[in-house]
Amino acid sequence: MRIWVLALTAVLTVSAPVFTPTLAHEGATGVIAERQKKMKALSEAMKALGAMVNSQSALDATTVQTIANLIAGVGGQNMVDMFPQGSVDAATSGARPEIWQNWDKFKHLADEMLHQAQTLAQTTSGQPTLRPPAPFGGGGGGAMLGGQNVMGGGPSGMPVDMTVRMNFMHLSSTCKSCHTDFRIKKH
Ligand code: HEC
Structure with a gap:
């Protein structure tokens, strides 16, 4: 996991173009290739988070936080900067011209992604391990009383792990909202 996080860090934080031809679309160049590469890395990041967040075992909060911070680093103004006016190319890019009409x-949505990723990072901050939620319908007396949710409540009073799951879902729906409005799936 650590090596994987390092690789992701490289893609998401290096702003100079990196030569990784397998990640960009064939023919895409410059800012389009660069943002596609970052989006791909975002997708890897979300997959890794999803696997952890939906796992039945305790999850490594530090890794969740690291990845959430990486995602936050691509959000907001940094995301907006990846879409300069006119960076459309029907042949290589899935960016809809509507982006600049509904700027x-x-x-x-770019800010919302930043905000949701930051919230996820904050929720996991200072929590070394997050426990899975108590199974619905009761999971045995001992577990109900002391074994589960030992980290206490999250900021909203919910068990931390439930909050993390909800934060993850909100983040994920931000990706989807923007794609629904501004991305052509097949290109
Ligand atoms: C503010 C809008 C916006 C947000 C938020 C956003 N995306 Fe995207 N995404 C786009 C657009 C537009 C494209 C098409 C870019 C292009 O091809 O030029 C794209 C493309 C992609 C692609 C395809 C890349 C490729 O190789 O062509 C993936 C994968 C992706 N996004 C994943 C994500 C994930 C995961 C998130 C959330 C963590 C996310 N995106 C958040 C707008 C957004």
Whole structure:
């Protein structure tokens, strides 16, 4: 996991173009190739988070936090900067021209991604391990009383692991909202 996080860090934080031809679309160049590479890395990050967040075992909060912070680093203004006016190319890019016609909405979704990723990072901050939630319908008296949710409540009073799951779902729906409005799936 550590090596994987390092690789992801490289893609998400290096702003100079890195030559990784397998990640960008064939023919895509410059800012389009660069943002596709970052989006791919975001997708890997979300897959890794999803696997952890939905796992039945205790999860490593530090890794969740690291990945959430990496995602946050690509959100907001940094995401907006990856879409300069006119960076459309029907042959290589899935970016819809509507991005620049609905710029405020696009910016809002980029900010929302930043915000949701930051919330996820904050929820996991200082929590070395997150326990899985108590199974519905009761999971045995001992577990109900002391074994589960030992970290106490999250900021909203929910068990931390439930909060993490909800934060993850909110983040994931931000990706989807923006793609629904501004991305052509097949290109
Ligand atoms: C503010 C809008 C926005 C947000 C938020 C956003 N995306 Fe995207 N995404 C796009 C657009 C637009 C494209 C098409 C880019 C292009 O091809 O030029 C894209 C493309 C992609 C691609 C395809 C990359 C490729 O190789 O062509 C993936 C995968 C992806 N996004 C994953 C994610 C994930 C995961 C998240 C959330 C963590 C996310 N995106 C958040 C707008 C967004």
